[in-house]
Amino acid sequence: MDKKTVLIVDDEKNIRILLKDFLEREGFSVLEAQDGRQALELFNEKCEELNLVLLDVMLPELDGWTVCREIRKLSKVPIVMLTARSEDFDEVHGLEIGADDYVKKPVKPTTLVARINALFRRIEPDESKTVMSYDGLEIDDSSHVVKIDCQEIALSPKEYTLLVLLVENKGKVISREQLLNQVWGYNYYGGLRTVDTHINRLRMKLGSKGEAINTIRGFGYKFEG
Amino acid sequence: MDKKTVLIVDDEKNIRILLKDFLEREGFSVLEAQDGRQALELFNEKCEELNLVLLDVMLPELDGWTVCREIRKLSKVPIVMLTARSEDFDEVHGLEIGADDYVKKPVKPTTLVARINALFRRIEPDESKTVMSYDGLEIDDSSHVVKIDCQEIALSPKEYTLLVLLVENKGKVISREQLLNQVWGYNYYGGLRTVDTHINRLRMKLGSKGEAINTIRGFGYKFEG
DNA sequence: TATAATGTTTACAAAACTGTAACAAAACTT
DNA sequence: AAGTTTTGTTACAGTTTTGTAAACATTATA
Incomplete structure (x- = not known):
């Protein structure tokens, strides 16, 4: 089982650090972006090696919705969308435009990792374990x-x-x-x-x-x- | 894309009816069970044609955790676990034992369907390995x-x-x-x-x-x- | 501290489980 | 229809697992 690479897209630095630390401790390899434009650039560049995108909805410049739709056009990489404010919590819309999961902040890192693993388990059924x-x-x-x-x-x-x-x-x-x-x-x-x-x-x-x-x-x- | 079959396992009849109606209107075919034992029996019988199990955690006789583990042992059918009481909401555990999603009640049918569709979108049409x-x-x-x-x-x-x-x-x-x-x-x-x-x-x-x-x-x- | 209550460890016989062989019924071939 | 293969059941033996009782240890209580 090789190392999974996760792209974290969030404009809040502390959240990026928190998640990055935790994910790395769980054996993931982590990339970061702080806004939508940067996220798409990074995505275009590293598309091949990415296994998952953790995408915040509220982003400067390009919002999460748009980023999600753009990524979907290009690739089937799983996407988990995060949202903080409840008025942004349009779960149905998020899932419809291509997110694989949709989670409300604040999210416990353990929970997030459990959801990420469940996602990977689905995609690579060989590693399915309980x-x-x-x-x-x-x-x-x-x-x-x-x-x-x-x-x-x-x-x-x-x-x-x-x-x-x-x-x-x-x-x-x-x-x-x-x-x-x-x-x-x-x-x-x-x-x-x-x-x-x-x-x-x-x-x-x-x-x-x-x-x-x-x-x-x-x-x-x-x-x- | 043929009709997907969903097994709803819940001891509350109104919830079963509510979900069943909604899912059928969305083009799913629905089976029901009201407790864990019945769920497993149905599962053993109809295993082949099932595409998804909607599983309540609080069930008489056999609880949802056990049912989930039993199903996981034999099959890769996706499982969504539902839970009502917050003390039963051990999301991490639910996902670890094989659930694909874990949702807190009350859940809006529209949301549920969006999540179910996101799940199905992920599952590739299995090229039946020979x-x-x-x-x-x-x-x-x-x-x-x-x-x-x-x-x-x-x-x-x-x-x-x-x-x-x-x-x-x-x-x-x-x-x-x-x-x-x-x-x-x-x-x-x-x-x-x-x-x-x-x-x-x-x-x-x-x-x-x-x-x-x-x-x-x-x-x-x-x-x- | 003495005594009662509760939990732990040990030993052993009983019970349960599995692998194998044998046998007869059923299904299939020719 | 006779012969062959497949199949289901049963019985037996070897092994592991299990339940119980009794001795031993620990903790609570008066």
Whole structure:
């Protein structure tokens, strides 16, 4: 998987910096433009290597709408439009003139990246993955692979199901009854202590990451502190 | 461009009706489900003809997250997740487990349709690949020929179908139920162990390449590690 | 601090799962 | 119609997984 290049077009410098930093940390390569004219120039020049354009709607000189339409004429590069003021938030129009997503500012970088990845996943279906991750723990449910620091570990069916449930509800306490219902089935008849045993086995196999499974005395278990 | 089929999954009847009416007026064909279990059943049955799933997060029985993950395991059908309550609005998680868009209710039908169209615009008409290959294994679906290191091998119909399904979903775990549904037909009534037997026969015929078929204890089989 | 309540760990037998072989029914060929 | 191939089921064995109980540890409570 090669590095993706993103062009950020925004007239506010702090926003460009914020997004650029975050995207680079996520492994993207980033170009910047501060107005529509510059954006189009850069686009013409680097068209081939661009994978995505992050386009603000309010721009000096040439507005985002126009830039979006121009780019669409030339290329199929995905475009995400950003908008700040609610009166500019004509989502339907934005999508109709060729944007692939349309997002209201302020946008959390994590969210933005998640949306960008979802977009890429669509375009290059080979890399489609459904991963949950936390710290160095990675769960790909479609391939059923659990990794700790990129090292695959083997879990039994119950352990796996339990882990997925915990991670999925990370931050929330889940009672033993709930765990029994979800993992063992709602008409399962068995002792609650069984859950403890499995939690224990899971913790062992997760090694240091096992500490992310917290005991909430009297209530149940919770993933993450 | 033929008519697109959308599956609406929501437990609120008025929302289903509202969306259904609107989508049908826009030229879509619509199916409905009111809970997660029903959604998955419908999905298994109509998998082939579906183009999009509109999935509410809050559902009785099986929640939207689970449904989304299940669908993702087997298919590349786009999924749009809807959510009503803000505490359920974990956009990043939704997108990570395979949703293509994630929208907060109440959503204007016009907006929704614009987003759906933007999604479809991205998806290229899949040139139905006829040749699949993995390592020294080559499957030409148009001529029905399977080769190992350029050496043609003979597979029975069931073995062939099974292999194609596995290879098409390489890297993904497929449950015995799913294999039965896809290979033997949706309303086939027969034991799950039958799948094991055929997997076994397939492995034999594939020789060393047979090792690419992995057993995922408690869940099913997966092609490739 | 003593006691009760709750959670953790260990050990082991029971249960569940899978691979394989054998067999008979069904489908297909000739 | 006889022979061949494909198919579904069952049974058995080896292995892994699982549930339970009991001992052990920890935390709360009086």
